[in-house]
Amino acid sequence: MTITCMRLSTLAVFGLAALLPCFAEMRVNTPDAMKAAVKKVQPDYNPIAKQMRVQGDVEVEARVSDAGEVTDVKVLSGNALLTAPVVKAVRDWRFQPFQENGKPIQAVATLRFTFKL
Numbered sequence: 001m002t003i004t005c006m007r008l009s010t011l012a013v014f015g016l017a018a019l020l021p022c023f024a025e026m027r028v029n030t031p032d033a034m035k036a037a038v039k040k041v042q043p044d045y046n047p048i049a050k051q052m053r054v055q056g057d058v059e060v061e062a063r064v065s066d067a068g069e070v071t072d073v074k075v076l077s078g079n080a081l082l083t084a085p086v087v088k089a090v091r092d093w094r095f096q097p098f099q100e101n102g103k104p105i106q107a108v109a110t111l112r113f114t115f116k117l
Contacts, residue, residue, distance in 0.1 A: 030112050032109075037095055045115060058082045058114075059076040066104035
């Protein structure tokens with residue numbers, strides 16, 4: 001009885017998964033993302049980072065809705081003193097909607113920022 005129940009529940013899970021819509025997502029590199037950006041908010045240079053003379057690159061992934069709005073930002077690399085201002089700024093970015101086969105699609109854009117004194 002237990003084996004039968006496990007098999008039935010496994011089939012039910014896989015059967016339901018097949019009915020769920022498949023959401024496509026495109027990966028976009030930095031140059032293409034910068035071309036598609038219609039609103040770019042520049043990140044502030046953290047005053048403490050400036051005072052400590054912290055420089056370097058920050059790389060983030062911005063999840064972009066099919067309407068071109070940033071829905072999430074994930075830090076990939078960078079000094080913690082520099083990443084917070086980047087995340088804050090990128091949340092306000094807007095993109096021309098990315099398209100696949102003529103239809104708007106969700107995308108993940110990789111963005112790189114360089115802080116230099």
